[in-house]
Amino acid sequence: MSKQESIRQQADTVEGSEALRLEQDKTEQIVEALNTDLAATYVLYHQLKKHHWNVEGAEFLNVHEYLGEAAEDAEDAADELAERAQALGAVPLAGGKRLEENAPVEPEGDDVYDLRTSLRNDMEMYGDIIEMVREHVELTEGLGDHATAELLRQQLLTLEEHAHHLEHYLEDDTLVLDSATN
Template sequence: MKAQIGLEPKKAESISEVLSSLLADEFVLYAKTRNAHWNVQGPDFHTVHLYFETLYHELETYIDDVAERIRQIGHYAPATLQEYLELTHLTEQRIEKNDSLSFIKDLLSDHEAIIIFLRENIDKIEEEYDFGTSDFLTTLMEKHEKTAWMLRSHLK
């Protein structure tokens, strides 16, 4: 049964494409954060290991929320690694060093890329009169902004 929520099918399709790219970005960032958690080493290992664990738990929630938003507007969420790699704006390249600052710089770059993507698309979604998704994305952007600020603070 199709969602009868006041969104024209073409608008819902367009919005689901934005959300699908976002889902892919969130999933790639999640995998990179898990990598940082598993492979970080150095004198600050324990503290940063726990911090990365906090971050990937947050990302698990974001991933689920984005996928559910796609379903709420009547579309199916992409759910394969192949789809994520085709849809993501991020790169999954592996950094050469396993120190905390290298991981933090890489994760910060990805959070900032997601913030920019969200900022670029919030107005477009509002133009489609999907204020629920717009509000959802604004809240998500604020969460990424807070994480970016915290990561950035490690680099000072």
């Protein structure tokens, strides 16, 4: 590990951005929301990757590819959230332990579950994050940070799309027949 000679900015600080012209107390509230979203998004990302790696069954390829795409979207969203926090003069949360500790969502256990359980768990986490992001859109809009509100709105569209797709995967209709019923 390299030795750090000097710290440019300490974790959990918000210096603000003179160029963006947001008041310090408002910026701190926005950064707190962004870090919460960032933490939740990384927990979602890791859960999606877990399911992507472990999916089995007749729909393996389709679900495997879908979960991979959903995880990529989560990773991209996390990057946007961290970059926005940094642009606001903050140090975004980093490191798996800190992210999980600050996430308002709970990851499922380390065990591998059946596909329907895994997808239900993903859909539940998406729902929790959707509710939180909606609140953060309102917060940032109310604090006058329209750019962050717009970023969150765009992420909300993607989150809702993935939740909707998971809902479809969990429907009862399928072309795969259970051999026990034949």
